Amino acid sequence: MSSLNSHQTLLLLIATMSLAEGSDIVLDPEYCGISKKTRSTVKTCPVDEASWLKAANQMDCSKYDGKCSGNLKYHCLINPWQNETVQVCAPPTRIRSGYCAEYNTRGGKVQEFYINNCKACSRDYQSTEAYKYQECYSQVYKQTHRQTLQSTQPTNGHLTKYPQSPMGERKAKSPPMLRNTSIGSNVHSQVVNVCAACILQLITKIIGT
Incomplete structure (x- = not known):
């Protein structure tokens, strides 16, 4: 396994930070x-x-x-x-x-x-x-x-509250x-699962080079 160059190290760092953030990947x-x-x-x-x-x-x-x-x-x-x-x-x-x-x-x-x-x-x-x-x-x-x-309805002349x-x-x-x-906040939840899989693949590829 060869050592990581500066570009690969940066990508690995970004990937690690993204995974650590979980569902709040900051884009x-x-x-x-x-x-x-x-x-x-x-x-x-x-x-x-x-x-x-x-x-x-x-x-x-x-x-x-x-x-x-x-x-x-x-x-x-x-x-x-x-x-x-x-x-x-x-x-x-x-x-x-x-x-x-x-x-x-x-x-x-x-x-x-x-x-x-x-x-x-x-x-x-x-x-x-x-x-x-x-x-x-x-x-x-x-x-x-x-x-x-709507949360209050009359019952036998009294008001009854419903949850x-x-x-x-x-x-x-x-x-x-x-x-x-x-980029928009809704992107976070829509892509997080895909991002996690892609990041893991990226780490594997980087380490394998």
Whole structure:
């Protein structure tokens, strides 16, 4: 068996790191893993700058600075399924006019919602300005209100609460995950099994040369 040259060593290193990451193989440069740990579901998001700044001070995202490619800032956004609002510390990003901002947990980043449906979003804006576009949250609020009504049913003149599946576990088809020019977070789960097999074959070939 011959010794590995620098190119082969680099490939082997990448393969080893990818296998170690498992299902979170990082292909997107905007991916911020630490942001996932800060994510929490909230009933509503701030409606103006003052309430946004108050929530930001309480969450104190500055303690995570240096953990990702940019400083982490407070966000309160919709999720990709529009069935919950979440607050999270994540690097801010530019959102194009006509689009709402969302936080993609699997992708570990803030990005544009996949449908161009924000009439009030008449210009490009920073994701930390999402509070200016309350219509982006309206669909979530309507859906959560509908779920609350459906979870209560009258029985003999009384209201009986029935358990329902947690929000975020909706079985409907997931929306597209590709955004802008990034590779996209949905790629992670779709290719991980194939990648693992390919990487093992690559390691075998390298060692055998």
